[in-house]
Amino acid sequence: MSQFHHAFGDESCGTTHVTYAVLSMPEGRQAQVEGQIAETKRSKGGTEADRLHCREIFHPGARQKTAWAALDNDDVFALYGAIADSIAAGPVRRIVAIANKADFPKDFLVGPLQSSGGLPPIPGMKNYLMRDKEFAAQCAQGALLPLSKNPGFRNVRFWADHDKTKIEWIVGAHQASRAASLFVSVGKDGEADRVNLMTGEGDKPPLLEVADLIAYVAQRAASRGSSPNDRRFADLHSKIAPEVIHLGLSPDGGLGFNVPDSSMR
Numbered sequence: 143m144s145q146f147h148h149a150f151g152d153e154s155c156g157t158t159h160v161t162y163a164v165l166s167m168p169e170g171r172q173a174q175v176e177g178q179i180a181e182t183k184r185s186k187g188g189t190e191a192d193r194l195h196c197r198e199i200f201h202p203g204a205r206q207k208t209a210w211a212a213l214d215n216d217d218v219f220a221l222y223g224a225i226a227d228s229i230a231a232g233p234v235r236r237i238v239a240i241a242n243k244a245d246f247p248k249d250f251l252v253g254p255l256q257s258s259g260g261l262p263p264i265p266g267m268k269n270y271l272m273r274d275k276e277f278a279a280q281c282a283q284g285a286l287l288p289l290s291k292n293p294g295f296r297n298v299r300f301w302a303d304h305d306k307t308k309i310e311w312i313v314g315a316h317q318a319s320r321a322a323s324l325f326v327s328v329g330k331d332g333e334a335d336r337v338n339l340m341t342g343e344g345d346k347p348p349l350l351e352v353a354d355l356i357a358y359v360a361q362r363a364a365s366r367g368s369s370p371n372d373r374r375f376a377d378l379h380s381k382i383a384p385e386v387i388h389l390g391l392s393p394d395g396g397l398g399f400n401v402p403d404s405s406m407r
Contacts, residue, residue, distance in 0.1 A: 147293050148172050150349040151285065152303040153278035154196070154357035159242055159364040160274055162281035163356035163384065165349055166235040166289060166298070176348050178228040186221045187212060194221075194351045196358035219374055222355055226381045229352060236384035238360040239284035239399070241277045245390060248272060250397070275309045277389070280397060284387045286337055288405040295335040301347050302339060303354070356382055 149166035167175060180190035192209035199205055199218055213221065229236065250270040270276075282302070289298050362372065363379035385405045392398035 145169070145293060145297070147289070147298045148349075149286075149289060149298050149300045150302075150347060150353045151282060151300060152350055152353040152357050153281065153305075154354070154361040155274035155278060156361045156365060158244065159240060159361050160277035160281060161238055161240050161357045161361040161364065162278055162285045163236070163238040163353045163360065164282075164285040164289070164300075165229070165353045165356060166237070168233055169299075171233060172349070175229065175234060175352075179225060179348060179352065182221070182224045182228055185224070186217065190348075193346075194355070196222075196354055200358075215371075219378065222359070223378060223381060225352060225355060226378060230381070230383070235288070236356050236382055237285045237288055237387065237405070238356055238384040239281035239387040239389055240360060240364050241281055241389040242364070243272075243274075243277065246272055246277075250395075273309075275305075275307050279309055280389055284389055284399040284401070287387065287399060287401055288385060289337070290335060291406045295337045298337055299340050300337045301350060303346065303350050356384055360384065360386075 146169045147166050148169050149164050151162060151164045153160065153162045183190060183192060183194075188209055194210075197204070198208050199210055199213075199221075202215070205211060205213065205218070210218070210221075249272060286295075286300070289295065289300075359375055359379045359382060362375035365372070366376075385402065387402070387405065388400040390398055390400055
């Protein structure tokens with residue numbers, strides 16, 4: 143029987159690319175990883191309660207309004223590099239799905255889709271508009287694909303960073319952070335599996351900050367810029383070394399995922 147896992151997911155939307163990252167680990171490992179992150183924060187002059195959000199911390203002006211105002215650019219990369227080191231060892235999976243917005247038309251004709259369990263088919267939807275949040279929702283499903291195989295969705299509790307934004311979805315308007323719960327794969331004996339989504343109000347689990355890191359760094363690295371900071375993001379992405387899944391166009395013109403075989407074992 144598979145061991146229960148906890149997973150945490152967040153997105154990053156950039157000018158050219160959108161990413162969604164999932165950090166997953168056995169339930170019994172979570173407290174240890176959280177302790178390592180807390181110790182890393184303390185070693186860099188912060189406290190366990192000081193939140194990290196890449197769009198704030200990597201922006202000098204925004205950083206001045208946070209608990210990390212004393213850090214300079216070098217310090218920030220050192221902080222996140224240390225966090226990357228802390229999640230590199232042991233059974234901690236880092237998975238990121240990436241969409242290059244230039245690879246897609248602005249909208250799609252989707253459907254009709256067949257449903258399982260005796261439910262009626264989902265009618266086709268014209269002009270399914272692909273904006274950043276729609277890309278992120280699709281990438282969320284792609285990043286979760288490996289977990290459908292190992293340890294299996296029934297053995298995963300998934301916390302998505304809470305986002306109330308309404309997005310256009312195949313089954314109608316839906317809250318962005320809940321779109322991942324609509325992913326259904328065919329399980330054993332033809333039963334439908336879906337991820338156990340734990341999104342809710344209140345304090346965010348600390349490891350969402352690490353999912354934010356993985357997503358943001360992958361998004362910056364994917365842009366392949368040539369500035370000193372761009373090269374640092376590429377190096378940090380290499381250190382994190384996530385499993386990478388690409389969202390693309392399938393031969394029939396719809397959306398599809400390029401998933402490495404190694405991620406589905």
